[in-house]
Every structure is written in C-alpha cells, then in structure tokens.
Amino acid sequence: MKNVIKLLAFTIAVLAVSILNGCTDFPDEYAVQVSIEEISLKDDAELSEDGKSYTATVLINFNIIQNSLNEISSAVVNINGENYDVKNQITASKGGVAEIPCTFKSQAPINVSATLTIAKHTFDKQTEISPKEFADKVHLNTGNANNIKPCSAVLHVDANYPWFVNINDIYILISTEPFNIPINKETNKFKGNIISCSRMEGNFDDYQIYCNANGLNSNTTYYYQMVRIDPSNSKVIQAGETKSFKTSEVTAKITTSISKTNITSANVDVTFTPGNLAGLYTKDNSNTTGGRMICHMGKSLKDLENSTGILLNSDYTNVFYPCYLSELDASTKYYYRCDFYIGEGLMCSSEVQEFTTLKSTATLKISNTEVFDTHAMIRCELDKGNTKNIISSSGTNTAQIKLFCGESKNEMPLISTNNAYSNNDFSIGIVDLQENKKYYYKVVYYAGNSILSQTDILEFTTRKSSDITNLGSLDVETMNSYSSSHKYYTLVARKGSVITFKYTINQGGHSLSAQLSGRSSITLLNTHGNDNNWKSGSIYYVFTEAGSYTLDLSYSLHKYGHIQIPAITFIY
Numbered sequence: 001m002k003n004v005i006k007l008l009a010f011t012i013a014v015l016a017v018s019i020l021n022g023c024t025d026f027p028d029e030y031a032v033q034v035s036i037e038e039i040s041l042k043d044d045a046e047l048s049e050d051g052k053s054y055t056a057t058v059l060i061n062f063n064i065i066q067n068s069l070n071e072i073s074s075a076v077v078n079i080n081g082e083n084y085d086v087k088n089q090i091t092a093s094k095g096g097v098a099e100i101p102c103t104f105k106s107q108a109p110i111n112v113s114a115t116l117t118i119a120k121h122t123f124d125k126q127t128e129i130s131p132k133e134f135a136d137k138v139h140l141n142t143g144n145a146n147n148i149k150p151c152s153a154v155l156h157v158d159a160n161y162p163w164f165v166n167i168n169d170i171y172i173l174i175s176t177e178p179f180n181i182p183i184n185k186e187t188n189k190f191k192g193n194i195i196s197c198s199r200m201e202g203n204f205d206d207y208q209i210y211c212n213a214n215g216l217n218s219n220t221t222y223y224y225q226m227v228r229i230d231p232s233n234s235k236v237i238q239a240g241e242t243k244s245f246k247t248s249e250v251t252a253k254i255t256t257s258i259s260k261t262n263i264t265s266a267n268v269d270v271t272f273t274p275g276n277l278a279g280l281y282t283k284d285n286s287n288t289t290g291g292r293m294i295c296h297m298g299k300s301l302k303d304l305e306n307s308t309g310i311l312l313n314s315d316y317t318n319v320f321y322p323c324y325l326s327e328l329d330a331s332t333k334y335y336y337r338c339d340f341y342i343g344e345g346l347m348c349s350s351e352v353q354e355f356t357t358l359k360s361t362a363t364l365k366i367s368n369t370e371v372f373d374t375h376a377m378i379r380c381e382l383d384k385g386n387t388k389n390i391i392s393s394s395g396t397n398t399a400q401i402k403l404f405c406g407e408s409k410n411e412m413p414l415i416s417t418n419n420a421y422s423n424n425d426f427s428i429g430i431v432d433l434q435e436n437k438k439y440y441y442k443v444v445y446y447a448g449n450s451i452l453s454q455t456d457i458l459e460f461t462t463r464k465s466s467d468i469t470n471l472g473s474l475d476v477e478t479m480n481s482y483s484s485s486h487k488y489y490t491l492v493a494r495k496g497s498v499i500t501f502k503y504t505i506n507q508g509g510h511s512l513s514a515q516l517s518g519r520s521s522i523t524l525l526n527t528h529g530n531d532n533n534w535k536s537g538s539i540y541y542v543f544t545e546a547g548s549y550t551l552d553l554s555y556s557l558h559k560y561g562h563i564q565i566p567a568i569t570f571i572y
Contacts, residue, residue, distance in 0.1 A: 031068030032118050034095070036125040037061040039112050042099065045132040051161030053105045056132055060086070060114045062095035073117040080104075080111055092118075106163055107131045134164040142226040142240030143210075150218035150250045151280055151342040157197060157209035157226045157240070165209060169231060170197040172211045174224040180242045181227055188234045214288040215343030219249045251275030254293075254338050254350040259322065263330045263358045263390055264397070264450035268295065268323040270312065270338055270350075281342040288343045295323050297336040304335045304352065312338075326396065329451040330360035330387075361385030362453040364401075364445045367425075369458070370500065370540045372571070373435040373465040377540075378403060380426040380443055387445075387452050393421040397447045403428045405441035409457055412440055420445060436464045467572040474565035476557065484510075484556035491551065491570050493543040498571040499551065504536040504564045505529045510556040512563055514539065518549035529561065 042057035060077055075087040079102055086098035110129040115122065143156030155172050159165055173181060175192025187194060200208040216222060221244055228238035252275040260267040272293060281291035293312040298304035314321050328334065338350040362385040370377040380401060391399035399420040406412035416428050438461045444454040471489045505512050507529045514524040524539050555563050
C-alpha cells in the first residue's frame with residue numbers, strides 16, 4: 001500500500017510541473033534523445049562548364065535515439081546563410097540522413113548549421129566544411145604584366161577555373177636575371193623574389209589572380225614566372241612559362257652640391273624633383289612603397305658602391321634640404337652620390353661628386369719608446385693645432401689618442417684609448433708581450449671616428465729577460481739632520497743597452513743627480529726638491545756607444561728629506 005501511495009504522489013507531481021510549463025505532452029525528458037552526427041560533402045561534386053561554380057550535396061546525419069512523442073516539430077539546415085527544410089527527409093523514430101544539393105561559387109569554407117526541434121526540445125550543431133578542390137582540372141599559366149610603372153607592376157596568372165585555385169599555393173617568381181623553374185624543383189633557394197598572389201574578387205567575368213610587384217628598379221628588365229608550390233616540401237607542382245617586362249624610365253632628378261667643408265665634416269645641398277614619381281610612394285619609409293633618399297659616401301669609388309648610406313629625412317616633394325656628413329677624416333678626398341628609392345627599388349641617382357676635407361694642423365709624434373722584456377711604454381707629444389675648436393670631451397667629436405700594436409703591419413689591433421681633450425702628453429703602456437719579439441705600432445689622434453693626425457708605423461723588439469739586471473735601489477730619509485752621499489754602479493754596455501729608473505723626491509730632498517762616465521760623460525738627472533711636496537719622474541737612457549761605464553748616483557737631503565728610487569734597471 002505504501003508503494004502505491006508513493007507512485008501516485010510522484011505522478012501527481014510530474015503532471016503539476018507539466019501543467020505549469022504549458023505542456024500536456026508526456027513530460028519525460030529522457031524519452032527524447034537526439035544526436036546530430038556527421039555533416040559533410042557527398043562525393044558527387046561537379047565543376048560547371050564555365051568553371052565559375054560547382055555543385056555538391058551536403059549530408060547531415062540526424063540520429064534519433066529515442067522519441068517517445070513520435071513526432072518532429074521542425075528540421076532546418078542553414079548553409080552559408082540560406083535555410084533548407086529537411087523535415088520530410090527524416091523519420092520521427094530514427095531520423096536519417098538529409099541530402100541538400102547546393103551550388104557554390106567560391107573556394108570559401110562552407111558554413112553549415114543543423115537544428116532539430118521535437119516539442120520543447122531543440123538540438124543543434126554547427127560546423128565548417130572544407131570546399132571541394134578541383135586542382136586536377138585547373139590550368140594555370142604565367143599571365144601578362146600590366147600597369148607597369150618605374151617602381152612596380154601588376155603581374156597576372158592565367159587560369160581557366162580561377163575560383164578553384166588554392167590561392168595560398170600560387171606565387172610569382174621574379175628576378176633581374178633570366179631563369180626558368182621546372183616542375184619538382186625546390187624554390188627555397190631561388191635567388192630572386194617570391195611574391196604571393198591574391199584574388200581580385202567581384203564579378204566572375206572580372207575575376208583575376210594577380211600579384212603586385214613593388215620595390216622594383218626603374219628602367220630595368222625583369223623576368224617572372226607563375227608557379228604552384230607544394231607547401232609541404234617547397235617543390236613546384238605546376239609551372240608556367242617565363243615572361244619579361246621592363247619598368248619605365250623616370251623623369252625625377254636629384255642634384256647635389258657642397259656648400260661647406262670642415263676638418264671632419266661637410267654639408268651637401270640636395271634638391272629632389274619627383275617628376276613622374278609623384279604619387280607613387282608613401283612617406284613612411286616602408287620596404288614596399290616608402291620613398292627614401294640615401295646618401296652614399298666613400299674614400300674610393302669602390303667604397304662608395306659598398307657603403308650602407310645615410311637616410312635623409314624629408315617629405316620628398318619639390319624640396320631643397322642640406323645633408324650633413326660627419327665623422328670624416330681630415331685632409332681626405334671623399335666621393336658621394338644620392339639615390340632615391342621607392343621601397344627597395346632604385347629610382348634615380350645624382351651624379352657622383354667629390355670633395356676634400358680641410359687639412360688638420362695637429363701634429364702627433366713619439367717622444368720616446370721604452371722597451372722591456374714583456375712590456376713597453378710609448379710616450380707621445382700632441383699639438384692640437386686647428387683642431388682645438390672641433391674636439392670635445394664627450395659625444396661624437398670626443399678627442400682620443402689610440403694605440404695600435406701587433407706582430408704584423410697589416411694586423412695591428414687596438415691596444416688602448418686615452419682621452420686627449422685636455423692633455424697634450426701621453427704615456428701609453430703595452431703589456432703581455434713576448435720577449436725577444438718584433439712588434440709594429442702606430443698612434444692615432446681622433447675626434448670621434450675622424451682621424452686628425454697619426455704617426456708612421458714604427459717598430460720595436462722586446463728584450464730577453466736574461467739581459468735585464470736590477471742594479472739596486474735607493475730609499476733614504478732624514479729627520480733633524482742633513483745627509484749627502486754617492487752610490488756607484490759599474491756596468492758594461494753595448495750600443496742599444498738601456499739604463500732606466502723612476503724617482504721621487506720631497507721638498508726636503510735638496511738634490512738628486514745621476515752621472516754616467518766612461519767613453520763619454522752623460523748627465524742623466526740633475527733635480528732639486530721644491531715646495532710642492534713630492535716631485536717624481538723617470539729616466540730611460542739608450543746607450544749610443546759600447547763600453548764600460550760608471551753610474552754615479554749622488555744626493556743630498558735637508559731636514560725631513562726623502563728620496564726614493566725603487567729599482568735601477570740595466571738592460572744589456
């Protein structure tokens with residue numbers, strides 16, 4: 001009895017819900033189960049005789065698993081925005097496959113949505129079907145070049161069924177050299193340009209496959225070929241014949257003149273008249289249609305051709321504007337030329353002109369070269385001359401002294417850089433040398449990257465470490481007393497031997513002298529302390545005659561005097 005009461009209560013509750021929902025049909029939702037399965041194209045597609053469309057049947061599989069209502073309210077299929085009623089093609093008990101013949105006029109994907117309604121139950125599915133391809137029926141060939149201009153042309157592809165070409169596989173190969181790419185040839189090593197194609201969509205009669213070839217050189221013959229490429233391996237699967245066209249000449253003109261030259265710079269006045277290029281380029285410096293004025297410069301005609309050039313900013317209408325050339329070497333002849341490009345295509349050029357920068361009166365010389373076994377010291381003297389007004393302590397005209405040194409005259413890497421803005425005397429050390437080895441070097445005075453003066457290429461040979469002797473040192477200091485003394489060193493020198501030492505003396509150091517006696521008498525040093533605290537210096541003497549010599553090192557000190565010589569070095 002309890003089970004009967006429960007069943008009756010459940011039935012009354014279900015009926016109440018159905019009445020509230022406005023449905024008097026059997027309300028069991030589990031009694032309706034539908035699955036819209038495969039949506040595809042039937043394998044019956046046919047191309048029309050004129051090649052402007054194709055017919056194909058769209059298949060939709062409505063799978064009705066359970067339908068206790070045994071009825072179908074509606075069954076609608078939408079294909080590319082058009083509705084088709086397919087209710088009569090399927091049964092309420094099992095459903096079935098609906099077939100819809102359609103005509104398609106492009107290779108665009110086919111958008112399909114199917115909707116099945118049973119009472120209040122709605123089932124739908126949306127999908128995109130790949131269009132039918134007719135690659136085996138489409139004939140392609142290289143078409144004509146039209147709308148030829150100095151910087152561009154429109155290249156066409158001839159096709160019997162142009163709608164049914166996969167446009168992503170069609171390319172135009174173009175080069176200034178004659179060529180022909182056969183079928184099965186890979187294109188990834190083609191030395192010219194590979195341009196993708198587009199479809200000019202509109203009326204079927206006006207439909208074309210084409211590409212825009214931009215950035216071409218004016219008055220130049222180009223060769224081009226249509227190819228169809230397999231994207232999986234870059235091989236040509238269809239190829240047209242190679243054709244050619246010639247870009248037109250330009251009436252644009254560039255004239256240049258030098259308005260001013262300096263030691264490290266020059267001003268070039270550039271006048272550009274667009275002529276028939278007007279309206280053919282943009283002002284955004286793009287790689288395809290942007291207008292660009294480039295100034296090329298070099299110390300020789302070969303350097304001129306290989307130079308990267310300087311981009312000049314302008315709107316490139318009838319215009320006159322200066323071009324500032326900087327970081328030039330003094331007293332140097334330069335060649336220059338201005339080129340106007342649209343994209344990468346050269347349109348016109350000015351004549352090659354030349355100028356010579358002003359002479360620098362700066363002089364740079366080597367005052368002494370001190371050579372040891374594994375290091376050397378180069379001492380320089382600089383007279384800036386007329387370059388004082390163009391150099392700076394920083395920026396593009398930074399004054400610098402650079403030392404280049406190497407084992408060959410043709411390979412002398414940069415060893416050191418010193419700021420030369422305020423100094424005129426420099427000592428530049430070279431370390432980590434190999435003993436008993438010849439080296440070549442030169443010193444250059446720069447303003448930024450501009451050469452103002454330089455020495456000739458010189459050479460030195462490092463010493464053997466076995467030829468270097470430390471004769472001794474000196475470190476004497478007095479407090480409240482006075483002191484004076486001599487130190488003597490005997491040595492045998494050959495021509496080219498060296499004696500060298502560094503010294504410091506304070507204000508209490510009254511005097512310090514060094515005298516060589518032998519075949520000749522030579523004063524190496526004679527100095528006195530002063531009121532400026534410590535005084536320092538160095539001696540580097542090269543013997544000009546061989547023989548026996550005595551070095552007499554004498555000194556005298558007053559109260560609180562101090563003299564230091566860390567090492568007296570003799571290099572045989």
